[in-house]
Structures are given as C-alpha cells and as structure tokens.
Amino acid sequence: MKGKHETESKKKADDKGGSDAGVFASCSFADLGLHSTLCQHLQEKMGFQVPTQIQAQAIPVVIAGRHVLVNAATGTGKTIVYLAPIVHLLQKHEPRIQRSEGTFALVLVPTRELCMQVYGICEKLLHRFHWIVPGYIMGGENRSKEKARLRKGISILIATPGRLLDHLKHTQSFMYTNLHWIVFDEADRILELGFGKAVEEILDFLGSRQNNSVCKEGKGGRTEKFSRQNILLSATLNEKVNQLANISLEDPVVIGIDDKNNSSVVPNSSISNFASLRSGMDGDLQHCDTLPSNSRDSYNLPSQLIQRYVKVSCGSRLVVLLSILKSLFEREISQKIVVFFSTCDAVDFHYSLISVFQWSPDLQAERNQKQPFVRCKIFRLHGNMEHDDRRKVFQSFSSEKSALLLCTDVAARGLDFPKVKCIIQYDSPGEASEYVHRVGRTARLGEKGEALLFLQPVEVDYLHDLQLHGVSLKEYPLQKVLDSFLSHGQKLNSKKLLSLDTHPWVLFLQKTLENFIGNESKTKKLARDAFCSWVRAYTAHRGELKRIFMVKKLHLGHVARSFGLKEQPSLVGRSHQIQAQKRKRNQMQGRSSKRQRGLSTKGKRLLKQLESNVAGS
Ligand SMILES: Nc1ncnc2c1ncn2[C@@H]1O[C@H](COP(=O)(O)OP(=O)(O)OP(=O)(O)O)[C@@H](O)[C@H]1O
Numbered sequence: 001m002k003g004k005h006e007t008e009s010k011k012k013a014d015d016k017g018g019s020d021a022g023v024f025a026s027c028s029f030a031d032l033g034l035h036s037t038l039c040q041h042l043q044e045k046m047g048f049q050v051p052t053q054i055q056a057q058a059i060p061v062v063i064a065g066r067h068v069l070v071n072a073a074t075g076t077g078k079t080i081v082y083l084a085p086i087v088h089l090l091q092k093h094e095p096r097i098q099r100s101e102g103t104f105a106l107v108l109v110p111t112r113e114l115c116m117q118v119y120g121i122c123e124k125l126l127h128r129f130h131w132i133v134p135g136y137i138m139g140g141e142n143r144s145k146e147k148a149r150l151r152k153g154i155s156i157l158i159a160t161p162g163r164l165l166d167h168l169k170h171t172q173s174f175m176y177t178n179l180h181w182i183v184f185d186e187a188d189r190i191l192e193l194g195f196g197k198a199v200e201e202i203l204d205f206l207g208s209r210q211n212n213s214v215c216k217e218g219k220g221g222r223t224e225k226f227s228r229q230n231i232l233l234s235a236t237l238n239e240k241v242n243q244l245a246n247i248s249l250e251d252p253v254v255i256g257i258d259d260k261n262n263s264s265v266v267p268n269s270s271i272s273n274f275a276s277l278r279s280g281m282d283g284d285l286q287h288c289d290t291l292p293s294n295s296r297d298s299y300n301l302p303s304q305l306i307q308r309y310v311k312v313s314c315g316s317r318l319v320v321l322l323s324i325l326k327s328l329f330e331r332e333i334s335q336k337i338v339v340f341f342s343t344c345d346a347v348d349f350h351y352s353l354i355s356v357f358q359w360s361p362d363l364q365a366e367r368n369q370k371q372p373f374v375r376c377k378i379f380r381l382h383g384n385m386e387h388d389d390r391r392k393v394f395q396s397f398s399s400e401k402s403a404l405l406l407c408t409d410v411a412a413r414g415l416d417f418p419k420v421k422c423i424i425q426y427d428s429p430g431e432a433s434e435y436v437h438r439v440g441r442t443a444r445l446g447e448k449g450e451a452l453l454f455l456q457p458v459e460v461d462y463l464h465d466l467q468l469h470g471v472s473l474k475e476y477p478l479q480k481v482l483d484s485f486l487s488h489g490q491k492l493n494s495k496k497l498l499s500l501d502t503h504p505w506v507l508f509l510q511k512t513l514e515n516f517i518g519n520e521s522k523t524k525k526l527a528r529d530a531f532c533s534w535v536r537a538y539t540a541h542r543g544e545l546k547r548i549f550m551v552k553k554l555h556l557g558h559v560a561r562s563f564g565l566k567e568q569p570s571l572v573g574r575s576h577q578i579q580a581q582k583r584k585r586n587q588m589q590g591r592s593s594k595r596q597r598g599l600s601t602k603g604k605r606l607l608k609q610l611e612s613n614v615a616g617s
Helices: 009-015 036-045 053-063 078-091 112-125 143-152 161-170 187-205 239-248 314-331 344-356 387-399 432-439 461-468 478-483 488-494 504-519 521-539 556-561 574-589 601-616
Strands: 068-071 105-108 134-137 156-159 181-185 214-217 223-226 229-234 253-255 305-311 336-340 378-381 403-407 420-425 449-455
Touching: 036 078, 036 112, 053 068, 053 078, 053 253, 078 105, 078 112, 078 156, 078 181, 078 229, 105 161, 105 187, 112 134, 112 156, 112 387, 134 143, 134 161, 143 161, 156 161, 161 187, 181 187, 181 239, 187 229, 187 239, 229 239, 314 336, 314 344, 314 420, 314 449, 314 478, 314 504, 314 556, 344 378, 344 403, 344 521, 378 387, 387 403, 420 432, 432 449, 432 461, 449 461, 478 504, 504 521, 521 556
Parallel strands: 068 229, 068 253, 105 156, 105 181, 134 156, 181 229, 305 449, 336 403, 336 420, 378 403, 420 449
Antiparallel strands: 214 223
C-alpha cells in the first residue's frame, strides 16, 4: 500500500547522495497552508518530512479552491496533492461535517487496486479527524454492503467509474448534494479503459459540467453556494484528458506542464492557465478530433531510472526471460521484480511454469536433487482473477521484501508497491505512455530502479518511437548473462557465436523447457492457450504501432517455441472461443479497453490469414 516507504523522506534523499534532490521541495507542509495537526500527522505518523516539489506547487492552489490539472512524473506523490488539501478543508469546516451530510469529495480511479490504495492513504490521513469518514465503492464488491455504507454516509468516497454510476442511478440514499470536489486520478487511463461515456454521465448526474456551480440545501439545514472544484491528475496526458479537462475544469490552473514540452515537475512555480485545453472542443469525450497538445510530447521519467532493452529473437524469448530472472535473483536474493505481459493467459502460463519448473545444475544428478529454476516467491495479477485473489495479491506483494510479480497492465497504473527494483516488459507496452507508467512502478520518489524492455529484432523501431517522446534506452548485456551459466570450456566456444539462438545455454534450456512442458499436461494446456491469446494481442496493435509490431512477420513456429511448445497449436476455433469469452466479460463489466475492444478489420484479416495458413499446413 502507499506509504510503506514513507520513512524519513528527506533524510533518505540526502543519504542517496541527492539523487532525488529534485523530488523534494525546500519548504514545509505548514508553509503550504495545511493545518498544524495534519502537518504533524504527515511528519510523525506517515514519515513525510517535507513535501515533494509537485505537492509544494499544487497544494496551495487546491486549498485556494481552483480547478487544477496536475501532470507530474510517476511516484512523485500526486495522491497527497489532492487528499491533504481536501482533509485540511473538511476538518476546519464549522460546524463539523456530519456523516449524514453524505459525500463531500469524490475520487475517481481506473482500477480496483488503485481504489484500495487511495482509500488506504485516505484512512491514514484521517487518523486524527475521526468525524470525516472515508469509503470506497468498486466493481467486484458486494453492492448491498456498499449501499448500506453509502446510506450511513461517506465523506470522502473513492470509486471506480462503473460502480459509481451504478450507485448514482440505483442507490437513492446516496447523498451527494454537498459534493464539493471531484478528483480524476490517472485521468487518461480512466478514459482509455472506455469509461468516457460513464464519466460524462457521472458529471451530468452530479451537475458538474463546466460552469455548473450549484446552490443547494444540506441535510443539516446548511444552505451554501458550492462551486465545485475538480482536479485531474496523470503522469501522462493525451487528447482525451484535454477533452475531459475542457468539460470539467473551469478556468484551470495547470501544474507540471512546461511550455516547450509536456514534461513534468517544473522546478520553479510555473502555474498558469492552460489555454490550449479550452480550444475547439465539443465537450463529447467520444468524439475527440481535436488534439490541442502534441502527441509527440516528451515524458518525464525519473532521472535515476536505468532503462535498457534486450533484443531477442522470438523463439528464444522464454529462455532469455527465465535466464535473466534467475540471474537477477541469484545476484540479489532480496529484491522485488515486476514482469508485464500482454494477456491474462500469458500471465497464467508463466506463473504456472516458473512455480513448478525445476532443474538440476548437474546434468547427471538424480531427480530428487532438482531445485527451482528461479528461486523466489511468485505472484500473479490480472483482470480475470477473482476479486478477492486480486486484493490478496496486491496486499501480499506490497508487503513482501523479495518477490516476483507477473501481471498485465492492470498493475501498470498508480500502484505503489514499495521497493520494486526492476520492471521487465516482456511483452511490449504499445503506446509510449503505457511504457512510462509501467516503468513508473520502480524508481519512485528518488529511489533507484531498473527497467528492461524485450524486443524482437524486427521490433527495434519501437526504440525510435520512444525516442520521439524523449525516452532512450541502452542495450542490455545479454551475452554476458547467458555466458555466466556456462562452464569454462563452453564459455570459450560461445565467443565465436554469431547468433544467440545457437548459444549452448539457450539450446540446452530450450530443450529442457520443451521436455518439461511436454510432460506437464496442465502447463502445456496453459501454454497453448497463452500462445493463441498472445498472437491475438499482437494482432491488436493499433495505429502506427502496427508498422512496428507486424503480424505478417511473426513466425508462428517460433512463437510456439517461446511458450516452450515443440509444435505450433492451431489458432482455428480457439480465436472464436476467446472472442466469445471477451465479449461476455466486457458485457459483464459494461466496458471495453482499447485492446479488448477487438481487432481492427485489418487485424481480423491478418488473423484469418494466419489461421488459414495453420489450417492448410
Ligand atoms: N512528501 C512525501 N515524503 C515522502 N514520501 C512521500 C511524500 N509524498 C508521497 N510520498 C510517498 O511517495 C510514494 C509515491 O506517491 P504516489 O503513489 O502518490 O505517487 P504518484 O505520483 O501518484 O505516482 P503514480 O503516477 O505512479 O500514480 C508513496 O509511497 C507515498 O507514500
């Protein structure tokens, strides 16, 4: 949960040789106008000695009641930017606010995990202000219990958009006439997940479209003019956020956007009105043709983050992933690593494989001398898991000192797992903004961190795409890592290698994996499913990315090898099954993400082509 590495922030900064000198501000929380009890609590109980730069810039603006758009790098403390002023303003309300007065502040977040995380911080902040009640509502939770909590009253409500809309429509006792703040945390992701329409409906329900100040009577006989204050936050912005800003923010102050590019955390106060947000919009999030900001803007990544890529041919991907993980956990037993995959099936397969795959370093050894290939605690997290399992994994991985998390992009946004050392993007992220959020799970708040991106030789143009956004990566010394698994004699031979695919270690491990998977029916089934959904996800790359991730160039036999399969499974039939499952899931969730929305016509054609190749072979 957020706040786990909330200790001695400033001291830590100094100890690290000032690597995060640019992260913290030189003022105190009290200087920002926050109530002394809150400041004391932030310092003594949460370990926040001084505000971060973005907090120092934004908190006074939020306290002043302005609408705000905050764009700052991942892990710079954006949650406190809105929670601290809201708590400050609510606690000083006279007479004290009552539970029966309903919701005063609403925080919208894209995922359930983020919902729980923000709720956790809010609970901590409210420790000394027991009369202000925090609460959350989100997909997967029991509706009746939520209704009961809403009936009693929740002062600060954290919610995912779908479930919030549900309660706005169906829970009569949900009181929001005193609503003063609406916060969109990870605003761009909320919209990317297809919640645009829901967000519009929510704004309409709450009467909170631009210029919609509302005059109302509270239950306690309080009649006040509340002009709503809306706050949008994200580490990356896009045209849809601009649209949302345009319809929800009134005369906003923009923090963290510099004039030349959209990079964040501007050292000196650069608070200004963001005129471009207000140009030529029709207010419909579903129809955004105008892009006021340049989509090639640079993203601001933590300067201490080491970013590398590893170029691996398709057939050797699995061997290389396992070898790198083995090497990382052998180099440092106690560390946390997150690996991103493109599909839930791929997560399940790799989770199962790494959990059960054993080997014997001494080839002559008996079976009972085998040991786990990668020695670490392992977790998985994706959207197809049961709600309770997701919650447990989120909490357990947060509190572990050493573990491996395999996940989809459900964990890419906003999650603050303490002390993650390395992010591996085994399947490429798609949009550059997605790259930024994934790597943002490490190197938070000035801490050290590493990121490694897997690319096939035919995909290296993606590096150019990232470079256009100001992100540049160095090559990972793969041969050195692979050589480290060889005996001395083999090492000498491997110097002459032209291709990594013929590296003795790669050949050995690939064969071992194929034999292992071939004999494990459960893992083999998972491998086949993962193969099919991986090909499908690859086909679903959109826009310019289709030029880089070309389905035509995929060799399905090599893809099968990357799932440890000796033979290539048939895609026929399976793709229909997957489509039906996804449709059902999306119907149930009432939404669809970019990738889940299905394939473009061209994508469908390519998949068909691939399928008929398989059928014909
Ligand atoms: N002033 C502070 N001093 C020390 N730690 C802080 C301070 N403010 C926030 N933190 C801690 O910094 C970490 C990152 O904060 P937070 O998750 O709010 O960042 P973020 O900018 O929202 O990141 P992302 O863009 O990834 O969502 C958290 O662990 C939080 O507890």
